[in-house]
Amino acid sequence: MVKELTYFWLNDLKLVAKMEDYVSYIYRNGKWEVDNDNIVNDRFIGYDPNEGIGNTDMLMRIEEITEEEAKKLILDNKAS
Secondary structure: OOOOEEEEEEOOOOEEEEEEOOEEEEEEOOEEEEOOOOHHHHHHHOOEOOOEOOOHHHHOOEEEEOHHHHHHHHHOOOOO
């Protein structure tokens, strides 16, 4: 469930993401960037350009994490 601020781990890309007030961001290059490519939302709905919506492989690529876990992944440099 998306709250006002929710963090995610994109396990296939090894990136931390967040959704804040229904806008998704990805932590890249040392800063939060707006997810203009809809990477987070595509994983929520299981969108695969070759198969459409509901692809279970895409659904498995996103995991909700705590703010503490997000900070640790960023600080440990496990997220780009």
